[in-house]
Amino acid sequence: MTKPRSSRTRSKRRSGGARPWLGWAIKLSIVGLVILAGFAIYLDAVVQEKFSGKRWTIPAKVYARPLELFVGQKLDKNDFLAELDALGYRREKAVSGPGGASVAGNDVELHTRGFQFYEGSEASQRLRVRFSGDFVAGLSRANGGEMPVARLEPVLIGGLYPAHNEDRILIKLDQVPPYLVETLVAVEDREFFNHFGVSPKSIARAVWVNLTAGQVRQGGSTLTQQLVKNFYLTNERSLSRKATEAMMAVLLELHYDKQEILEAYLNEVFLGQDGRRAIHGFGLASQYFFGQPLAELKLPQVALLVGMVKGPTYYNPRRNPERALERRNLVLDLLAEQQVVSVEDAAKAKQAPLGVTQRGSLADSSYPAFLDLVKRQLRQDYRDEDLTEEGLRVFTSFDPILQLKAEQAMSETLKRLGKSTEGVEGAMMVTNPETGEIQAMLGSRQPGYAGFNRALDAVRPIGSLIKPAIYLAALEKPSQYTLTSLLEDEPFSVKGADGQVWKPQNYGRQAHGTVYLYQALANSYNLSTARLGLDLGVPNVLRTLERLGASPKWPAYPSMLLGAGGLRPIEVADMYQTLANGGFNTPLRGIRSVLTADGEPLKRYPFQIQQRFDPGAIYLTQYALQRAMREGTGRSAYNRLPQSLNLAGKTGTTNDSRDSWFAGFSQDLLAVVWLGRDDNGKTSLTGATGALQVWTDFMRRADPLPLQTPVPDNVAYAWVDARSGLGTDERCPDAVQMPYIRGSEPAPGPGCGLQAPAESVMDWVRGWLQ
Amino acid sequence: MNKQWMSVLAVAALMQGCATVDRRAIPVVDAGAPVSEEVAARQGYRAPAAPAAAQQEDSGVVVMVPQGDSAPLQTFAAPDTAFSGSVDSGSAAQPTWQPAPSISAPASAPAPSAPSGIPSSSSGLAADEQLDGPVLALLTTAQQQQGGGDLNGAASSLERAQRIAPREPQVLYRLAQVRLAQGDAVQAEQLSRRALSYASGRPALQASLWELIAQSRERQGDAAGAAQARERAKVSL
Incomplete structure (x- = not known):
C-alpha cells in the first residue's frame, strides 16, 4: 500500500525541474493522480467494508439468575440490597429513574431497568417491595396496583473473551x-x-x-x-x-x-x-x-x-x-x-466524588469456578468463534447471594478451625435439589481462585458418602430389609477374588453388636455396612450408585463398599440430588438459555428428569439420613442450626483423614463440601470435624426451608417397640413410629398388655358383624 | 487485491449470517403444533372430586434405570389414597418425619411454613383456584405463549414457575403437556410422574396426570402401558 505512494512522492519531487521536463511532469502527475485515485478507491473500499459489515466482535456475556420477586418469597432484605448494589442501583431519597432505589424501613422502592429474557422481555418499572422477617410480604407497582411477580435484571458475571x-x-x-x-x-x-x-x-x-x-x-x-x-x-x-x-x-x-x-x-x-x-x-x-x-x-x-x-x-x-x-x-x-x-x-x-466502584464489577475473575463450568458446557455446544464474537447472552442459574455465603462459610470456618486446616484445600457445590440447577460453586478455599477447579476435577475417595447407595439398594427389597432390620456390627474378614484378605474396621475400632439398619447408616458403622453390602453384592451396590447419577468405573472390590473409589464433588452432588429429589435424577445444569446479541432465543437447556428409584425406598433412605443429622455422625450441625430445620446428610472420611466430605440437603438446598490436601496428605479433619462444619455454617447463612418429603403412597408409618423392633401399640411404653414400605411392617410382638384386650374386642366385633 | 477483497466480503457475509439467527432456526426442541388437549384437561380439574375408590395392587409406576438394559422395576404395591381421614388439609406433607423418641419437636422456633412461596397442595378441589399469584401469572403467560405457537417460550415460563413453586403439581402437569406438544413423550411421562408424587389427595389432577401418561406412552408406542395408565386415570376419578 505504501509502495505506490512513495513512488508518487518521489516522482513529484523529480518533476520540480526545468521546462523541457514539463511535459514529462504533466504526464507523471497524471500517472500520480491515477495512482492516487486508485489508492483512494482502494481506501474507500476498505472504509466501507469495515463500516458497513459487522464492525465489532462481541464476547459472549454470562449472566447470573435474575432475582425473582413475589409475595411469600424467602428473601432477606439485606441480601436483596446486596443484589441491588451488585447491579449498580443508586440509593436515592426519592427514586429518580431506572437504576434508582430508595429504602425506608422494611420498604424498598426501586425502578428496574428492564431486560430481554428467553421467555420474553421484562419491562422497566417502578416497584415497591415490602419485607417482613426473611420474606417478601408485599409487591406492588409504585403507583399502587398489585404485582404478582417481577424480576430484576441479572447480574453480569463474566464473558468469554x-x-x-x-x-x-x-x-x-x-x-x-x-x-x-x-x-x-x-x-x-x-x-x-x-x-x-x-x-x-x-x-x-x-x-x-x-x-x-x-x-x-x-x-x-x-x-x-x-x-x-x-x-x-x-x-x-x-x-x-x-x-x-x-x-x-x-x-x-x-x-x-x-x-x-x-x-x-x-x-x-x-x-x-x-x-x-x-x-x-x-x-x-x-x-x-x-x-x-x-x-x-x-x-x-x-x-x-x-x-x-x-x-x-x-x-x-x-x-x-x-x-x-x-x-x-x-x-x-x-x-x-x-x-x-x-x-x-x-x-x-x-x-461530586469520582464515584467509581471498588473494582471492575464485570471482572472476569469474580467467579472463576462457575464460569469454568459454563465455558465447558458452552464449548460442547458452540464453536469458539461463536462464543467470543457473536455477543451471545448466556443465562445461568448462578446465585451470587448463595455464592457469597458459600465463600464466607468456607473461609470463615477454616479460619475458625485454625492450624489444623493449614495447607488444606476445599471445594463446594451448591444446587437446588428440586430443579437440579447449580447455584454456587467453589473450586478452592480461596474465593476467586482461577486455577485447578476441584469441584469439577478433583477425583477423591468418597469414604462413607457411598453408604446411602448400599442402604438404598437394601431398602429397595422391602421383603428382606426395613429400617428396623437387625444387622450384625461385628468384625469379620473376607478373601477377595485376588486372594487379598479384606478386614474392615469401624472408626474408633469398636464393634456395636446388633443394631437396627437405620442406626448403622446414621452412625456410619463400617462393619455392619460392609457386611450388608457384601450380602447385596458389590456389583449391585455399584449399579445403585450408577443409577443415583455417579458412574465411576470402579472395580467391584469389597473395599469400594467403604468408599475407596474416587468421585468429583460435582458427581457427588448429582448422586445426592437423586436422593433429595424423590429418586428422580436430573442432570445438573448451570445454563438455562442462550440468546443472540439481538435478544432472539437461540438455545434452551431444559429441565429433564428420570425416575430411577421407587419413591418409597428413597423416602426410607432419606429418613435414615435425617436420623444421621439428629443423632448420628451429623448431629453437631444442630449445635449451630435450629432444631426446626429438618435436614438429611452424610459424612465421609477416608483413611488417615485424607478426605473430609459432607453431603446433605434441606428442602430447597443441597450442598457438598470436600476438604483435603492436593498432594493427598493426611489431615486431622474427619467428615464431621471438617466438611460438616463448613456445610453447617453455609446452611446457617443460607437459612433454607426444612426438608419435608411427602409420604409416598406405598409408605406407611407403624408403631414399633424401640427395644425389640417388633410391632406394638401406640400406647405402649417405648413405642415409636417408623416408616415402612406397605406390607413390610414388622409383625406384632407380645405387646405391652394393652394390646391383647383390644385385639379380642376387635375379634368380638368382627364375629358380631358376621 | 480484488480476490482478497471478495473473500473478506464473503467472510463478513458469513459472520453476518451467524449473528442473526432466526429464532426458529436452531431450537433445542422441535416446536410442534400447539395441542388443544389443554381444554379437556382443565375441565378435568373441575370435575367434582369423586370419592377415592379402593385401589388394586399394581401401582403402574415403572422405575427407569440409566441404561435400560435391565428390566423395569415394578414398585411395591400401594393403594393410591394413602391416608385415612386426612383428605381435607395438608395431607401432602402429613406425618412428615417423626423424630426419635428422645427428640421432641421444638415449639419455639417458628417454622417458616406460612409464606414459603410454595402454594399448599391440599385438597382435590378445583385446583386452578388455589394457585398463588406468581404461579398463576406465569401459568397464564405460558398458556398465551403456547397458544401463539411458542412452545419453547411456554416451557421456559413454566420452568420459571417451577423454580418459584417446585412442588406444585399443576406446574409440572402443564410442563408435561408442553413437552408432549413438543414431541418429547418420554419427558412428558417423567414429569407427570413427578407431579403425581406431589398430587396426593387431588384425585381430579391425578386422573389428568394418568391420562397424560397414557398419551405419552401411546406416543412412545407402548399401547399396553397406555391402557394401564388409563385404568389408573379412571380409578383416580
Whole structure:
C-alpha cells in the first residue's frame, strides 16, 4: 500500500525541474493522480467494508439468575440490597429513574431497568417491595396496583473473551445520557458537526494553543480521524499514516452521516485495561467504572469518562484518582466555558466524588469456578468463534447471594478451625435439589481462585458418602430389609477374588453388636455396612450408585463398599440430588438459555428428569439420613442450626483423614463440601470435624426451608417397640413410629398388655358383624 | 487485491449470517403444533372430586434405570389414597418425619411454613383456584405463549414457575403437556410422574396426570402401558 505512494512522492519531487521536463511532469502527475485515485478507491473500499459489515466482535456475556420477586418469597432484605448494589442501583431519597432505589424501613422502592429474557422481555418499572422477617410480604407497582411477580435484571458475571481480549457493550446513540455527546464534542472536536472529516480550523487552533501554551495541549485530530485511526490503522506515527488517516476520514464522512460516525466512535474508543481485557467503548466503560448502564450516568461521571479519552491509563480513576479528578474538573470548566452547562451546574458537578466502584464489577475473575463450568458446557455446544464474537447472552442459574455465603462459610470456618486446616484445600457445590440447577460453586478455599477447579476435577475417595447407595439398594427389597432390620456390627474378614484378605474396621475400632439398619447408616458403622453390602453384592451396590447419577468405573472390590473409589464433588452432588429429589435424577445444569446479541432465543437447556428409584425406598433412605443429622455422625450441625430445620446428610472420611466430605440437603438446598490436601496428605479433619462444619455454617447463612418429603403412597408409618423392633401399640411404653414400605411392617410382638384386650374386642366385633 | 477483497466480503457475509439467527432456526426442541388437549384437561380439574375408590395392587409406576438394559422395576404395591381421614388439609406433607423418641419437636422456633412461596397442595378441589399469584401469572403467560405457537417460550415460563413453586403439581402437569406438544413423550411421562408424587389427595389432577401418561406412552408406542395408565386415570376419578 505504501509502495505506490512513495513512488508518487518521489516522482513529484523529480518533476520540480526545468521546462523541457514539463511535459514529462504533466504526464507523471497524471500517472500520480491515477495512482492516487486508485489508492483512494482502494481506501474507500476498505472504509466501507469495515463500516458497513459487522464492525465489532462481541464476547459472549454470562449472566447470573435474575432475582425473582413475589409475595411469600424467602428473601432477606439485606441480601436483596446486596443484589441491588451488585447491579449498580443508586440509593436515592426519592427514586429518580431506572437504576434508582430508595429504602425506608422494611420498604424498598426501586425502578428496574428492564431486560430481554428467553421467555420474553421484562419491562422497566417502578416497584415497591415490602419485607417482613426473611420474606417478601408485599409487591406492588409504585403507583399502587398489585404485582404478582417481577424480576430484576441479572447480574453480569463474566464473558468469554477471544485471544485479543477486546471487550465492549454496544450502545446506540439514543441510549447515551445527557451531555455525553456535547461533552465529547466540546473536549475532543469542537467543529465535529461542521467539518468534512478533517478540520483545518481545528488544526490551526491546535497549533495556536500549543504554541501559546508552550506545550502540546490540543491535538488537531477530529473525532472522525480518531475513529479512523483506531478502526483501520496501526499506532504508527508518521506523516504518511497521517495522510492516509485524513483521506480515510474524508471518505468516511462522504459515505456516512455524523450520527453513524459518532455512534461508532462511542463504541470503539479505548477507555481502560482490566488485566488482559481491553475496555472499549463508553457502554462497557460505564459498567466497568461505575457498575451502571451508560444511560444512567450523570454529568460528573460523563465528564470523567470523556476526560479519560485523552489518556485512559494516565487518567485511570482507580489507579490515579487525583489526576482523574483534576482532568474531570478541567472538562467541567471547559463545558461551562463553552456554555454547554451553566457555571452553577459545573461547580456542583465538581463537588461530586469520582464515584467509581471498588473494582471492575464485570471482572472476569469474580467467579472463576462457575464460569469454568459454563465455558465447558458452552464449548460442547458452540464453536469458539461463536462464543467470543457473536455477543451471545448466556443465562445461568448462578446465585451470587448463595455464592457469597458459600465463600464466607468456607473461609470463615477454616479460619475458625485454625492450624489444623493449614495447607488444606476445599471445594463446594451448591444446587437446588428440586430443579437440579447449580447455584454456587467453589473450586478452592480461596474465593476467586482461577486455577485447578476441584469441584469439577478433583477425583477423591468418597469414604462413607457411598453408604446411602448400599442402604438404598437394601431398602429397595422391602421383603428382606426395613429400617428396623437387625444387622450384625461385628468384625469379620473376607478373601477377595485376588486372594487379598479384606478386614474392615469401624472408626474408633469398636464393634456395636446388633443394631437396627437405620442406626448403622446414621452412625456410619463400617462393619455392619460392609457386611450388608457384601450380602447385596458389590456389583449391585455399584449399579445403585450408577443409577443415583455417579458412574465411576470402579472395580467391584469389597473395599469400594467403604468408599475407596474416587468421585468429583460435582458427581457427588448429582448422586445426592437423586436422593433429595424423590429418586428422580436430573442432570445438573448451570445454563438455562442462550440468546443472540439481538435478544432472539437461540438455545434452551431444559429441565429433564428420570425416575430411577421407587419413591418409597428413597423416602426410607432419606429418613435414615435425617436420623444421621439428629443423632448420628451429623448431629453437631444442630449445635449451630435450629432444631426446626429438618435436614438429611452424610459424612465421609477416608483413611488417615485424607478426605473430609459432607453431603446433605434441606428442602430447597443441597450442598457438598470436600476438604483435603492436593498432594493427598493426611489431615486431622474427619467428615464431621471438617466438611460438616463448613456445610453447617453455609446452611446457617443460607437459612433454607426444612426438608419435608411427602409420604409416598406405598409408605406407611407403624408403631414399633424401640427395644425389640417388633410391632406394638401406640400406647405402649417405648413405642415409636417408623416408616415402612406397605406390607413390610414388622409383625406384632407380645405387646405391652394393652394390646391383647383390644385385639379380642376387635375379634368380638368382627364375629358380631358376621 | 480484488480476490482478497471478495473473500473478506464473503467472510463478513458469513459472520453476518451467524449473528442473526432466526429464532426458529436452531431450537433445542422441535416446536410442534400447539395441542388443544389443554381444554379437556382443565375441565378435568373441575370435575367434582369423586370419592377415592379402593385401589388394586399394581401401582403402574415403572422405575427407569440409566441404561435400560435391565428390566423395569415394578414398585411395591400401594393403594393410591394413602391416608385415612386426612383428605381435607395438608395431607401432602402429613406425618412428615417423626423424630426419635428422645427428640421432641421444638415449639419455639417458628417454622417458616406460612409464606414459603410454595402454594399448599391440599385438597382435590378445583385446583386452578388455589394457585398463588406468581404461579398463576406465569401459568397464564405460558398458556398465551403456547397458544401463539411458542412452545419453547411456554416451557421456559413454566420452568420459571417451577423454580418459584417446585412442588406444585399443576406446574409440572402443564410442563408435561408442553413437552408432549413438543414431541418429547418420554419427558412428558417423567414429569407427570413427578407431579403425581406431589398430587396426593387431588384425585381430579391425578386422573389428568394418568391420562397424560397414557398419551405419552401411546406416543412412545407402548399401547399396553397406555391402557394401564388409563385404568389408573379412571380409578383416580
